[in-house]
Amino acid sequence: MLAVPATKAGQPTAVAVKFPVVEIFGPTIQGEGPDAGVPAYFVRFGGCDYRCTWCDSMHAVDPAEVRAHAERLTTEQIAHRLGALPSGPDLVVLSGGNPALLELGALVRALKQDGRRVAVETQGSRWRDWLADVDRLVISPKPPSSGMAGPEELGALQAFLDNVTLSSAPALKIVIFDQVDLEWAVERHRDHPGLPLFLSAGTDVGLREDETLNGLRGRYRWLCEAVARRADLCAARVLPQLHVIAWGTAMGV
Amino acid sequence: MLAVPATKAGQPTAVAVKFPVVEIFGPTIQGEGPDAGVPAYFVRFGGCDYRCTWCDSMHAVDPAEVRAHAERLTTEQIAHRLGALPSGPDLVVLSGGNPALLELGALVRALKQDGRRVAVETQGSRWRDWLADVDRLVISPKPPSSGMAGPEELGALQAFLDNVTLSSAPALKIVIFDQVDLEWAVERHRDHPGLPLFLSAGTDVGLREDETLNGLRGRYRWLCEAVARRADLCAARVLPQLHVIAWGTAMGV
Numbered sequence: 024m025l026a027v028p029a030t031k032a033g034q035p036t037a038v039a040v041k042f043p044v045v046e047i048f049g050p051t052i053q054g055e056g057p058d059a060g061v062p063a064y065f066v067r068f069g070g071c072d073y074r075c076t077w078c079d080s081m082h083a084v085d086p087a088e089v090r091a092h093a094e095r096l097t098t099e100q101i102a103h104r105l106g107a108l109p110s111g112p113d114l115v116v117l118s119g120g121n122p123a124l125l126e127l128g129a130l131v132r133a134l135k136q137d138g139r140r141v142a143v144e145t146q147g148s149r150w151r152d153w154l155a156d157v158d159r160l161v162i163s164p165k166p167p168s169s170g171m172a173g174p175e176e177l178g179a180l181q182a183f184l185d186n187v188t189l190s191s192a193p194a195l196k197i198v199i200f201d202q203v204d205l206e207w208a209v210e211r212h213r214d215h216p217g218l219p220l221f222l223s224a225g226t227d228v229g230l231r232e233d234e235t236l237n238g239l240r241g242r243y244r245w246l247c248e249a250v251a252r253r254a255d256l257c258a259a260r261v262l263p264q265l266h267v268i269a270w271g272t273a274m275g276v
Numbered sequence: 277m278l279a280v281p282a283t284k285a286g287q288p289t290a291v292a293v294k295f296p297v298v299e300i301f302g303p304t305i306q307g308e309g310p311d312a313g314v315p316a317y318f319v320r321f322g323g324c325d326y327r328c329t330w331c332d333s334m335h336a337v338d339p340a341e342v343r344a345h346a347e348r349l350t351t352e353q354i355a356h357r358l359g360a361l362p363s364g365p366d367l368v369v370l371s372g373g374n375p376a377l378l379e380l381g382a383l384v385r386a387l388k389q390d391g392r393r394v395a396v397e398t399q400g401s402r403w404r405d406w407l408a409d410v411d412r413l414v415i416s417p418k419p420p421s422s423g424m425a426g427p428e429e430l431g432a433l434q435a436f437l438d439n440v441t442l443s444s445a446p447a448l449k450i451v452i453f454d455q456v457d458l459e460w461a462v463e464r465h466r467d468h469p470g471l472p473l474f475l476s477a478g479t480d481v482g483l484r485e486d487e488t489l490n491g492l493r494g495r496y497r498w499l500c501e502a503v504a505r506r507a508d509l510c511a512a513r514v515l516p517q518l519h520v521i522a523w524g525t526a527m528g529v
Contacts, residue, residue, distance in 0.1 A: 050504035052514055059313075060474075060513035062504040112510040221313075236493075244522040251303035251315040257365040260313035261305055263521055269497040 042125050043069035043093035045083040047104045048275045050111030054266030056161045056196040056221045058142060062112035064105055068127075069093035071120040072148055073176075075169035077200065079228050079272075083120040098130045102137065117157075118144045128153030144196075147183040148176065160191035162218070164211060166204035168225070184215060193218055199246055200225040209255055220259040222246060232271045239263055295378050296322035296346035298336040300357045301528045303364030307519030309414045309449040309474045311395060315365035317358055321380075322346035324373040325401055326429075328422035330453065332481050332525075336373040351383045355390065370410075371397045381406030397449075400436040401429065413444035415471070417464060419457035421478070437468060446471055452499055453478040462508055473512045475499060485524045492516055 049064030067080065069089030082088045096104070105115060115134055117127060123145040131153055134141050142159035154160055164180050165171040187193045195218045197208040205222075212220045224243040227235060243263040250256045302317030320333065322342035335341045349357070358368060368387055370380060376398040384406055387394050395412035407413055417433050418424040440446045448471045450461040458475075465473045477496040480488060496516040503509045 052500040052504055058513075060515045062506075062510055062512070062514070109505055111505045111507060113507075114510070240489075240521055243518075247305040247518075247522050251305055252362060252364045253315075254363060254365070257315050257367070259315070260311075261315070262313045263518070265496075265500075265516070268493060268516055268521060269500050 039097040039099065040126070040129075041095035041097055042101070042127070042130075043089055044096045044101060045069045045080075045089065045093050045120070046275060047101065047108070049105075049108055049115075052265060052269065053114070053116060053142075054264050054269075055223050055262065056144070056163075057192070057194040057219060058114065058116075058159060058161075059221075059262050059265055061114055063114040063116050063142070064108060064112065065116045065118055066101060066105070068117065068119045068122045068125055070124050072124060073121065073146055073165060073169070073171045075165050075171055077169065077198075077225060077228055079226060080118075080120065082274075083118075089120075098127075098133055101130055102133050105134070105139075106137070113138060114140045114142060116142045116144060121145055121148065123149045123151050123154060126151065126153070128156065131156050146171075147180045149179065150183045150186045155186070155188060155191055157191050160187065160193045161196050162187070162193060163196040163198065166197055166199065166207045168200040168204050169198075172207060184218075187218075194221060195219070196221040196223055198223045198225045200242070202249070205246070205249055208259075209253070212256065212259065220256075222250060222256075222259050222261045224261070224263050226264050226267050226272075228272075235267065235272055239267055292350040292352065293379070293382075294348035294350055295354070295380070295383075296342055297349045297354060298322045298333075298342065298346050298373070299528060300354065300361070302358075302361055305518060305522065306367070306369060306395075307517050307522075308476050308515065309397070309416075310445070310447040310472060311367065311369075311412060311414075312474075312515050312518055314367055316367040316369050316395070317361060317365065318369045318371055319354060319358070321370065321372045321375045321378055323377050325377060326374065326399055326418060326422070326424045328418050328424055330422065330451075330478060330481055332479060333371075333373065335527075336371075342373075351386055354383055355386050358387070358392075359390070366391065367393045367395060367412075369395045369397060374398055374401065376402050376404050376407060379404065379406070381409065384409050399424075399433075401432045403436045403439045408439070408441060408444055410444050413440065413446040414449050415440070415446060416449045416451065419450055419452065419460045421453040421457050422451075425460060437471075440471075447474060448472070449474040449476055451476045451478045453495070455502070458499070458502055461512075462506070465509065465512065473509075475503060475509075475512050475514045477514070477516050479517050479520050479525075481525075488520065488525055492520055 046067040053063045071084040140158040147162040299320040324337040393411040400415040
């Protein structure tokens, strides 16, 4: 990666690396996983190596959409944009798409030097050494309902997890749509009992808001009842997507 | 307290202390606080020293209701009832009412000897030495909207907190209905920055289920937005009552 030369804030230079940024927003609340309910800013990067059937962030995945809508921003510009948002929390979540496709080490260092805590959400398909430097590493492997849980993806997940150390406060977050997904999550938990496990009731995409919410409530109820009866999941935590509870399926919150 | 003599499970003796038990249920999910989303059983004891305006458990508070509906059970009987529920999680939540009005040390020891983890929920109005022995102590002081946040209650809370040690994994959980409650929570957080703070969006009682849910969503959204903008609450966690999301206002779940 090219070094980012010292420039005035917000002024990129010709040699600075630029990253596809789909959204920068906050302050809001992290809606899922180990920091669910914690105030946070989000930076959503474009580009993904997966195509999950139920992806709720296709605008950050589909190459045509990313090309059309993502801004190309340098590390410095991203930090500047975050600094221009209303003040509030110290947590910044780097999400996507899959942010681990990008070389974001300089951004993580810059944000931490600004006194921020940095969390990353990635499916665990591709390791990057900068992931060891974050304050929270949320690994969200995709279960069978995603269409992205074949042997190749499982092998990549295992290789990814071989790199993870406790210093990044890692956690597994698995979206669950059905019983097959739940059994798959149990297997991951059995393979990696040291990783805190968060089960997130899946939200259907493309429905009216009332249908979305009813569906979410029904699936969350089912998931709670299914998990509560299993001794092998007594350390798991079951959560709905809190941002959907608060804001429905609106973007940018 | 009288000693509980050795007897066959479920067979009380004349000298065994009995406690007013309103509900024993599970497995379900803890819906609030630091263990929100964690599978758990609940034992709800009758009797409370507070009368919160928005109490959602009046059946465990109102003396006439407690007299009419609570069973008087010994430690041994409570443990036996828990053991007879469908198997699942290792967490047992002792709730109320205010369970700290009772001498539950023998129950905590018995449950821990059974390999269970024990959590307690209390408003922090009255210290008991057995509270030091639990695996999770959730202190839920009541904010102004409850009508139970006068100088006397604040003094009792301070005296309670003077006894709390980290071994019981203590956390503050404060139900928030409005801006006054939120400012009050900020003061408690300022006074006790070492206690993890969980803010729980209040649920209105006595409404139809759809009104209850709409109200909860609206208040949760408001609370998320209010907390996210405050640097002094960046370590707080904001949650809705997850059991209301899953099951509405049904009892026994």
